[in-house]
Amino acid sequence: MRDEREAAALRATGLADRVVIADATDPLAVAAAVDTPADVTVVCVDVPGAEHGAVLATADGGTVVFFSMATSFSAAALGAEGMAADVTMLVGNGYTPGHAALALDLYRRVPGVRSLIDPRVRA
Known part of the structure; x- marks a missing residue:
């Protein structure tokens, strides 16, 4: 970090x-x-x-x-x-089939992931 x-x-x-x-x-x-x-x-x-x-x-x-x-x-x-x-x-390499769905699922299901992302994208 x-x-x-x-x-x-x-x-x-x-x-x-x-x-x-x-x-x-x-x-x-x-x-x-x-x-x-x-x-x-x-x-x-x-x-x-x-x-x-x-x-x-x-x-x-x-x-x-x-x-x-x-x-x-x-x-x-x-x-x-x-x-x-x-x-x-x-x-x-940046691409794996289903990667977008996996990322969204992690965001939706894992509070820790949301807590890192939300402050960076929400106004």
Whole structure:
């Protein structure tokens, strides 16, 4: 997360097991902020350079899901190789059949999802 206000909003939803505040483009800061590496790390930041921090935040045998147009997949793959990180890397492509219905269903059924979205879209 980028700041305490955003982190508090996410914590309040109960949607995440752990929330840390760190500069996603600073791998050492991310590694220092994450006391126990995650089984699944999702990268959806809109800045380049978050690949190595995501790999360091992920446990051996874990999965990193890159879902950002700013991701350099060669940097992610070569970085993981250089760090001897045993992680599976997945690329989100933005389209899955039924994704719109799934998103609307999550919004309708999961209060935590609504609590994150509503303040951003309602006047």
